[in-house]
Amino acid sequence: MTTPAGALNAAANGGFVVSLERYTGPLDLLLSLIRQEEIDIWDIPIARIADQFLLAIHALGLDEAAEYLEMAARLLRIKAQMLLPRRGDEEPWEDPRHELVRRLLEYQQIREVVDWLTAAARRRADRYSRGYLPQLPDQPPPPLELDLRELMEAVERVLAMMPDPVIFRVMPRPLDLEGANRRILSLLAEHATFGWRELLGERASIADVLSALVSLLELARRGQLTIVQPRAFTPFEIGRGPAYQAA
């Protein structure tokens, strides 16, 4: 655990303050202050440690964290109680620090278990078990049994659950297959081979591209043209097929 001294200096010099999780809580901070000052935990100079605690949480930027503020308030209350005059010897005096010391010791014990666990986990991490973890096969879903009516009802239930169903209107835009066909055939009549770019020309719309593609595939299926890619990654070439007949 780092000491808060560095952070204190940084704050005093106007430097940045690291308020990352350096301490796991107010007890952690308090213990490290006590250790740093080499204070006897059974006789804590509460005024001094309360001031240091306040300084530290300010320097660490923790003075808005409720848990740290609560501890600060507790320390100040104990400090005040210590200042009260004790009554005579007949009445047993209960040290107001008693509860704090009990908590600190309890917490200190936890820290020691943490150290022990850290060492144990490190030793364990030096031994590997077999890494293979078989994935259990998922149960195949049972075959779906429903008829169209049930399916439509399910769709309606889903639609009804949607607060405001978003419905897109699809505008039909017919493809000009005939035009594309004519263009391909006329190109075939003029050239033994030609490319996709020549077929589309400049500024082809999506409808043009789709029309050309569908026509091309259809004509290729009928054997009127061939589509060849000479080498990998080169543009393909369109040529006359076995069933080609000049128009």
Added chain:
Amino acid sequence: MDQRTRLLEAALYAAPRPLALDELGILDAEATEDDWKKALAELKEHYETGGHGVELVELAHGWQILTLPLFAEAIERAAFAARPAKLSAAALEVLALVAYRQPVGRAEIEEIRGVSCGGVLRMLQERGLLEVAGRSEGLGRPILYATTPQFLELMGLADLSDLPRTEELAVALRPPQTEP
């Protein structure tokens, strides 16, 4: 090694987790618990004396074949296996508390640590290191947490009694000294 010890070795090799003594009974109904204990002792001895890269380790109420620490660095450097992600100091504090006080509620953990720990508890549950062990009879019937076998596995413990006893720790909980 006899047939049963070899069966034990095969089962431990095949299983992705430590196998407990009573689970071994499923392998061979005719073998008694003592037979398995004998087989475990024989296999352990076999690995220890035969010059092997692995050994038989008692872990999380069971037994598992683990590689020797000697080879950890080389295996990790080659990225053949990864070490588990380290836990934060806060997570270790919560684990330590639950390990000693289980079943224990969130309020008690927060009282001792002096900070809230809902997020840490959730993370530890997600990693399978803590589980809900029931509910307290107290006000609001708060959830009680306990450690899991995975916790024992992660820490390399055979069972919770492997944890140091509180009086063995450097700071034992002593009653404060009476006034001088």
